[in-house]
Amino acid sequence: MNTPELTTLLIANRGEIACRIMRTAKKMGLTTVAVHxxxxxxxxxxREADICVDLGGSKAAESYLVVDKLIKAAKASGAQAIHPGYGFLSENADFARAIKAAGLVFLGPPASAIDAMGSKSAAKSLMEQ
Structure with missing residues (x-):
């Protein structure tokens, strides 16, 4: 499978974690996209991102957690991949699936792994295998 070269990364998070991801991405020569x-x-x-996309809304539920807005922001900015940061989106298998379905790269574990690890009993069973 041919994987296109990654040149632009959207960070679907805010605050210090977004800044840390941006610094690393820039050291790797990537263009960074922040959403807000x-x-x-x-x-x-x-302020630190190369490209900034306004998601609208004032609450996380109206902006940072709206999957369709994040995918549209990635496509509008030319990002080929989305990094979820830490927290909500990084633990959301449906988010990982939506990114893949949109033809973008999810920088995190596959949705199946997120599903398996989301359930403590399933995770324990998987680890015992």
Whole structure:
């Protein structure tokens, strides 16, 4: 399978974790894309990114956690991949599946692994195998 060269990365998070991911991505020669809500327009992660996309809304549920908005932001900015950062989206198998279905790369474990590890009993069973 031919994988296209990764040149642009959207970071689907905010705050310090987004800044850390951006620093590493820039050291790797990648163009970085930050997303922000209306409130975070002037936040540090927004200022440090090469490209900034306004998701609208003032709450995370209206911006950072809206999968369709994140995928549209990635496509509009030319990003080939999305890094979920830590927390909500990194633990969301449906998010990983949606990114893949949109033809983008999810920088994280496969959705099947997220599903398996999301359940403590399933994770324990898997680890015992």
């Amino acid at each position: 809500s209306a409130i975070d327009r002037d936040a540090r992660h927004s």
